[in-house]
Amino acid sequence: MEEKKTFKESALFNWFVNNKTVTVLLVTLLIFLNVFVLYKINFIFSPVGDFITTISLPIVLAAVFYYLLNPVVNFLEKKKWPRVLSISLLFAILAGLLIWGIVELIPAAATNIDNFSHRVPTYVDSSQNEINKLLVNPKFDQFKPQIDDIMNSVGNSLVDWSKNFSGTLATSITNVIGHTFEVIISLVIFPFVLFYLLRDGNSMNEKVTQILPPAWRKDTSEILTDMNKQISNYVRGQVIVALSVMLIFLITLPLIGLRYAVGVAIMAGLFNLVPFFGSMFALIIASVIGLITGGPLMLAKVIIVFVIEQTVEGRFISPLVLGAHMKIHPITILFVILTAGKIFGIWGVIIGVPAYAAAKVIIVHLYEWYREVSDVYKTNEEVIEEKKS
Numbered sequence: 001m002e003e004k005k006t007f008k009e010s011a012l013f014n015w016f017v018n019n020k021t022v023t024v025l026l027v028t029l030l031i032f033l034n035v036f037v038l039y040k041i042n043f044i045f046s047p048v049g050d051f052i053t054t055i056s057l058p059i060v061l062a063a064v065f066y067y068l069l070n071p072v073v074n075f076l077e078k079k080k081w082p083r084v085l086s087i088s089l090l091f092a093i094l095a096g097l098l099i100w101g102i103v104e105l106i107p108a109a110a111t112n113i114d115n116f117s118h119r120v121p122t123y124v125d126s127s128q129n130e131i132n133k134l135l136v137n138p139k140f141d142q143f144k145p146q147i148d149d150i151m152n153s154v155g156n157s158l159v160d161w162s163k164n165f166s167g168t169l170a171t172s173i174t175n176v177i178g179h180t181f182e183v184i185i186s187l188v189i190f191p192f193v194l195f196y197l198l199r200d201g202n203s204m205n206e207k208v209t210q211i212l213p214p215a216w217r218k219d220t221s222e223i224l225t226d227m228n229k230q231i232s233n234y235v236r237g238q239v240i241v242a243l244s245v246m247l248i249f250l251i252t253l254p255l256i257g258l259r260y261a262v263g264v265a266i267m268a269g270l271f272n273l274v275p276f277f278g279s280m281f282a283l284i285i286a287s288v289i290g291l292i293t294g295g296p297l298m299l300a301k302v303i304i305v306f307v308i309e310q311t312v313e314g315r316f317i318s319p320l321v322l323g324a325h326m327k328i329h330p331i332t333i334l335f336v337i338l339t340a341g342k343i344f345g346i347w348g349v350i351i352g353v354p355a356y357a358a359a360k361v362i363i364v365h366l367y368e369w370y371r372e373v374s375d376v377y378k379t380n381e382e383v384i385e386e387k388k389s
Helices: 011-017 020-040 042-078 083-135 138-163 165-178 180-210 214-255 261-271 277-321 330-344 346-373 380-388
Strands: none
Touching: 020 042, 042 083, 042 180, 042 214, 042 346, 083 180, 180 214, 214 261, 214 277, 214 346, 261 277, 330 346
8 A cells, every 4th residue: 555645755845845946946935925015005004104204203212212222321321320320310411412512513513514604705706717727838728727617606606695695594493493393293203202212122022912812022132132232233333333434524624624624524423424425525514614614725735634544444444443342334325325315315214224134134034934833945965864753
C-alpha cells in the first residue's frame, strides 16, 4: 500500500509554497493590493490624518528632547536622585534657557536681520565694484557680459528684497499669527508629554508587551528595544553633529572676518540637523552674505571654511558620533530624505530617516522570523535532516 504523502512532501508545497520566486511575488502582490485598497478608502482616514497632524508637533518635540535628556535622568537616578526631582531640575534649566533666548537672542537676531536688510544696497554696490575691478583683466573679457548680467540680476533681487523686507516681514508675521493658536497648544502640551515620557519611558516597553499574547512578547520586546536604540542613536548623533558644526563655524567664520558670523554659524548648525541638504543651504546663505559684504575674496574664504568644516565633519565627527550604529548607507539616507520630503513635506525631511530606521528594524526581524519558519532558505541537507527527525 502506497504511503500517503504529507503536505510538505507534495508538489504543491515544493513548487508553490516553498518557492522563493513565488513567495516574493505573492508578498509584493499583497503589499500593492493593500496600498491600492487604502488609497481607495483614504477618505475614511482623513480624521485620523487631521488628528496626527495636530499632535505631531508636540510629540516630535517631546521625542527629541526625551532622547536628549533621558541619559541625564538615568545618570542622576543611578546617583540616587529621585527620577521626578531630576526631571524637575532639567525642566527648570530648560525654562531658564528659554527665557534667556526670548529676552536676549530673539531681539538680537531681529536687530541683525533688520540692519542687514537696510545695508544690502550698499553691499551690492561694493560687490559689483570689486567684481568690475577683477574684470578689468583682459583674460575675463569673454565672461564679462554674462557676469554683469548675473550680478545685476542678483543685485536687483537683493535690493528689491531689502526694500520690501518690512512688508514681507509683516506678511510673515500675519501668517504666523494665523497659526498661533495651534503653535501655543503644541507648546503647552509638549512639556506634559515630555515629562511623562521621561518618567515612564524606561518601563514603556514592558507595558506595551504585557498586553500581547505571551508567545509574542519576547520578539516584540526585542523589536521595540532595537527601534529605540536606532532612533536614539540618530537623534543624539544628529544633535551632537549639529552643535559641533555650529562650534566650528563660531570659531572659524569670525577668524576670516565674515560679518554676521554668529548668526550664520547658528543657522548652519540648525540646518545641519537635516543630513546633506542642511549643509548645502547653510553654504548658500553664507556665500551670499560673504559675497555682498566682502566681495569675491570673502566668498573664497567662506568656501574654504566650508570645505574644511565638511572634511572635519565627514572624516572625524560623524564617524565618531554616529559610527556604525545606524547601519544605513549615505545613499539610502539621501533617497529617504528626497522621497519623504516629496510625499510628506517638511515633516518627511525631519522624521524620514528615523522612521526608515524603525521600519528597517521591523523588516529585518520579520525576515529573520521567515527564515526560521520557512524552508525557502534552508539547504537540501537541512531539509532532509528535518524530515528524518
